[in-house]
Amino acid sequence: MEDVSDPPFRYVCKQNGADLMYSEFISSEGLIRDAIKSRQKLDFFEYERPFGIQIFGGDEEAMAMSARIVDTVQPDLVDINFGCPVKKVVCKGAGAAVLKDIGAMTRLTSAVVRGTTLPVTVKTRLGWDDQSKNIEEVAERLQDVGIAALTIHGRTRAQLYKGEADWTLIARVKENPRIHIPIFGNGDIDSPEKARLYRDRYGIDGIMIGRAAIGYPWIFNEIKHYLRTGEHLPPPTIEQRCGAIRDHLVRSVEWKGPIVGILEMRRHYTNYLKGFPYVKEFRNQLVQMKTVEEIEDVLQQVQRRYAGFVPDRVVAEFSSEQVNDCAY
Numbered sequence: 385m386e387d388v389s390d391p392p393f394r395y396v397c398k399q400n401g402a403d404l405m406y407s408e409f410i411s412s413e414g415l416i417r418d419a420i421k422s423r424q425k426l427d428f429f430e431y432e433r434p435f436g437i438q439i440f441g442g443d444e445e446a447m448a449m450s451a452r453i454v455d456t457v458q459p460d461l462v463d464i465n466f467g468c469p470v471k472k473v474v475c476k477g478a479g480a481a482v483l484k485d486i487g488a489m490t491r492l493t494s495a496v497v498r499g500t501t502l503p504v505t506v507k508t509r510l511g512w513d514d515q516s517k518n519i520e521e522v523a524e525r526l527q528d529v530g531i532a533a534l535t536i537h538g539r540t541r542a543q544l545y546k547g548e549a550d551w552t553l554i555a556r557v558k559e560n561p562r563i564h565i566p567i568f569g570n571g572d573i574d575s576p577e578k579a580r581l582y583r584d585r586y587g588i589d590g591i592m593i594g595r596a597a598i599g600y601p602w603i604f605n606e607i608k609h610y611l612r613t614g615e616h617l618p619p620p621t622i623e624q625r626c627g628a629i630r631d632h633l634v635r636s637v638e639w640k641g642p643i644v645g646i647l648e649m650r651r652h653y654t655n656y657l658k659g660f661p662y663v664k665e666f667r668n669q670l671v672q673m674k675t676v677e678e679i680e681d682v683l684q685q686v687q688r689r690y691a692g693f694v695p696d697r698v699v700a701e702f703s704s705e706q707v708n709d710c711a712y
Contacts, residue, residue, distance in 0.1 A: 386408055389406065404434050405435055408438070435459045441476075451504075452499050458502075462500050464493060465478075503532035509539055510536065524563070534568070536570065537549065554567065554586055558586065602620050622691060642675075653671060658695070
C-alpha cells in the first residue's frame with residue numbers, strides 16, 4: 385500500500401500477528417534509475433521475515449533487472465503487482481493494465497522468474513472489467529511460467545474498491561485441477577467472522593489483508609485467535625491504541641528522521657482513533673504537533689478522556705488514489 389506499508393507500519397502489524405508482509409510496491413524503472421524513494425522501499429528488518437518485496441512495471445527488461453536488484457537484499461520472495469488500479473500506474477501499462485493483455489502479463493512474469501533466485505508470487509484482480517474476467521486463464525498461464533503462489537483480489541480494475549468483492553471466481557481458480565500453487569484471497573476481509581466464513585466457503589489457502597489493518601493492526605491476532613478457538617479476543621483498549629500510535633511514531637522517527645517521521649504519521653491518527661466520539665479536537669492537535677513530546681502530551685489527554693470506552697469496530701476508509709492495491 386503506497387505510503388502506508390512502510391517499515392514503521394509493518395512493525396505494528398508484525399507485533400499484532402501478521403504472518404507474511406510485503407513492502408510498498410516499487411517501480412521497476414525507479415529502482416533501475418536508483419531513485420532514492422524506490423531504493424528506500426527495499427529496506428526491511430530481520431524480524432519482519434517472512435517478507436516479500438513487491439515490484440511493478442510494464443517493461444520486461446526493467447522488471448528482470450529490478451528482480452536482480454531485489455535479489456541483492458535477500459527478502460524471502462519477490463511479488464509482482466498486477467492489481468493496482470490507480471490511473472498513474474495503469475497509464476504506464478503497469479499494475480492492473482496488464483489484465484488487458486495476458487500475453488504481456490505472462491512475458492513480464494517470466495522475465496522476473498528468470499531474473500531472480502527467489503520464489504516469485506503475483507497479486508492481481510479478476511480482470512479489467514465485467515466483460516473480461518479472465519482470472520482463470522491468468523492463473524494457469526502464470527503458474528506455467530513458474531510463479532510460486534497467486535493472490536487474487538475479488539474485484540475488477542473498473543470497480544476500483546467499490547461494491548462487494550466477488551470470491552466465487554477465486555474459488556473457481558482454487559478448484560481448478562490444473563492449479564497446484566497456493567491461492568490466496570483478498571478483498572473485504574475486515575472481521576474474524578468473515579475470515580472464517582470465506583476460508584471455509586471458498587477453500588482458499590490463505591487470506592491477504594490490506595485496508596482493514598490501517599489503524600487496526602489487531603485484526604491479525606483477532607482472526608488467528610478466532611480461527612483457532614471460535615472465540616473473540618477483547619477489543620483493544622484506548623491504552624493499547626495509544627500504545628500502537630507510540631510504537632508507530634517511534635519507528636517512523638527512527639527510520640525517517642524527526643521531521644518527515646512526524647509529518648508522515650499524521651495520516652494515521654484518524655484511523656487509530658476511529659470510532660471515538662468527538663475525537664476530532666484531539667486529531668486536530670495531533671496533526672499540528674511538531675515534536676514527539678508534544679504528541680505524547682496529547683495522547684495522555686486522549687487516554688484520560690476515553691478511559692474505559694470501547695468503540696465499535698470501524699474499518700479505515702481510503703480512496704483508491706490513496707491506497708494502492710497491495711495486501712498483507
